[in-house]
Amino acid sequence: MGRANDEVAAALTEYADLFAMTGGDAFRVRSYQKAAKAIAGHPEDISQVNVRRVPGVGEAIAKKVEEFLSRGGFRQLDDLRAEVPEGVRRLTRVPSLGPKRAIFLYRELGIDSPEALAAAIGAGRLAGVRGFGAKSEENLLKGVEQLRQAGGRVHLGVAMDLAERVIASLPAERVACAGSVRRMKETVGDIDILAVGPPSLMEHFRRQPYVAEVIASGERKTSVRTREGMQVDLRLVPAGSWGAAMQYFTGSKEHNVRLREMCVKRGWKLSEYGLFEGDRVIAAATEEEIYQALGMPWIPPPLREDTGEVAAALRGELPDLVTLDDLRGDLHTHTNLTDGIAPLADMVAAAARLGYAYYAVTDHAPDLVMQRMTLDKALEQRAALAELQPAYPGMRLLHGTELNIGPDGAVDWPAEVLAGFDVTVASVHSHFTQPRAEMTRRFVAACENPHVHVIGHPTTRKIGRREPVDADWDAVFAAAARTGTALEIDAYPDRADLPSDLVRRARHHGVKFSIDSDSHAVPHLANLRFGVGVAQRGWLTAEDVINAWPVERLLAFLNRA
DNA sequence: GCCGTTTTCGGCCCGACTGTTTTCAGTCG
CATH class of the missing domain: 1.10.150.110 (DNA polymerase beta, N-terminal domain-like)
Known part of the structure; x- marks a missing residue:
């Protein structure tokens, strides 16, 4: 791509x-x-x-x-x-x-x-x-x-893409992205790149085609504004303090304050150049040795928000975070039967190339009138999927649908039709401004529907374009946990929905999650990594994520075993 | 501007909601 x-x-x-x-x-x-x-x-x-x-x-x-x-x-x-x-x-x-x-x-x-x-x-x-x-x-x-x-904040998809382009353009001994991009924060204000290399790297950076304006230019730091309007800071760091610099510039600020407080109590000093006792270097080359010197294991960047991760690390109770490698399938994807652009066969072939153990096709249902879905079309698609199945012995194909949650919590199709789907994702697509109590009842009703397996992009926010809907989320999470309804982490980077703070809250209720790409085209399948970022920021482990489970366990969850 | 065993013209995802209007245009999904 x-x-x-x-x-x-x-x-x-x-x-x-x-x-x-x-x-x-x-x-x-x-x-x-x-x-x-x-x-x-x-x-x-x-x-x-x-x-x-x-x-x-x-x-x-x-x-x-x-x-x-x-x-x-x-x-x-x-x-x-x-x-x-x-x-x-x-x-x-x-x-x-x-x-x-x-x-x-x-x-x-x-x-x-x-x-x-x-x-x-x-x-x-x-x-x-x-x-x-x-x-x-x-x-x-x-x-x-x-x-x-x-403000100037963009969603992680835009920022990550730019960060990767910048990194690829810099012929440095060592180069990496720090800051909120490394923490996989859902929105990003500016991009921090660290590099080890010759001073000439700065001039090389300023001459790149993506640079629209040089804001500041010194020996150690150059700031530019790109053609897209993002600020990118490049810092040259000494090779020996790489770990300290990464730790410092990855942040968050609050996380770093917490660490520095610990240092002060021991009479140490932590800066971007290292962890020091007077002039003596305690640690500087790697992040691991810095955290180790402070009596804790390395803390994954998505957790570094000072929301309890330092205490958890000190107790040795950091979560074993779910990773992209843990995911065995995708449970929310579209084809050109509704609003996707790729044919079924292309989407399935692309999923197989990703090595998935299962893959669900979930085109829209009739209540979203504009999609012109009918039961006949859905059944035809089911037959087509069954025909494709023998060609993919290692990947279980699941026929699903993305239902529309109406204002009263009802979804498309009668129960007997719903029962024919392997997996259903139910999502809100309209009536975003319902009062909180009504909206809460709407989600609870959807959770209570025995044929609804997953609530899709629950807050329906679009970063920078649409505010999240208002609901009593704790009530919704309690209902989801009680009814065994998973909540989606829609990995589309302008959605990132559930947002990570709500993911963490939902997890406390015992909710399970599905990290889905909501793909409408083949390249979108790769967006799953952004969903993993949200999940990690929400402290999720593979145990919390239904599409990290083996197919038998997933099917049991879906009542299809 | 694209598309086509309904094909070289005449269709094009369609309906609901909102705020304004007095019959509807604009916006949204």
Whole structure:
């Protein structure tokens, strides 16, 4: 999977947005969106193959893609960029504000950014404007604030990708990522890279194509802003204090404060250069020896949040965290039968290449009307899956479905139909603003449905785009534990849902989890690693995760044994 | 703009919700 795919997809998506804003035909807008999605999810590097082979890409889009690949843009995109300022496109990221009203605000009132919108509302400039009543103003203000709070933070998928590109671009003796990316935090503000190497590495870093601006530049630290707007700090560290530097710059700040307090009590000092007693170096080369000197085993970075991990380490009670290698299958994936882009056979073949012992296909169900699912289609898919099974003797294929949890907690299909599925994932897809008590009842009802095995992406948040729903989570977790309903950790990095703090709380209730990719294309299967990050931050072990279990135990959990 | 044993034109995932309106446009999943 090449970077080119993502860059092309981003350009086409931007073009679709701008085209929609400037009154472009809605069907053509959708064509660009569809092509963007298909290219982003295409398993081959788009710069190395004929883009016309990608479904949804015809002659016109292929030409634009080829122009983009050769010079980083295409004419029609340049034209629209000249017409619509960048901030106006950002306006459409304000929830409830779409392309039509965004361009209206720009053309009629000169509002050219979310900040300008908030100012205009504050100054009463929207009063009496057609289509913008008091309620709209209130919602827009709330939306702008939400956007502002997300700040410059991006989800881990974006940050990890950038961090890996930076690391690959640096010819250092040693180079690694520290900071919140290493801790697998769900959102990341900036990226910290540590390296051992010659001073010339700094100049090499500043000249990289991803660098848009050099913010600060010294012998030991260089800070840049990338074209995507992220800050990346590169620090040159002495080889002998690699471990101390990694420990220090991985954080969290709170975790480090806790360790330094311990050091102070012993008359020691812990810095990015090492653990010292006066001038004597106690430990510096590896993180392991630093933690060991403090009387504890190495603490995995995802736990380093000062939420009890130091005490647990001192007692020798750190959890044996679940790892990517522990996962034996994926229980929530889509195909092009609903909103995925890859055919069933391609998804199954890709899963087999990952060495899975089992793999579930869980396309949407009829209540999500837009997906046009029918029982006939589901049964046809079941038959097709059964036909594929003999070709994969080592991998048990499971036929599942992603159900929709309605406002009252009911799901698609009657019980006798549900009983025919190997695994069901039930998720909320609408009515996000129900009051807490109603929302809680809704989830509890879904858990109590004996045919629901997993609650999918429980909070339904989308990082930077949609707030989590409001529910009494402890009540939901208690219901999930009582009914033997697993909660999903949706590994899609803009979801990361359940969030890790709720994972940990749920675990205390005795809940089991399913770490799923929610793949809609072949490359998405690899997102599972982000879900593992969430699980580790939630202190989960393999015992807590149903898709880390052997197939027999999983099937017993699903009542399919 | 894409697509096709319903094929070279005429379709294109469809419905609900919201806030505004007085019959509907915009937004969302």
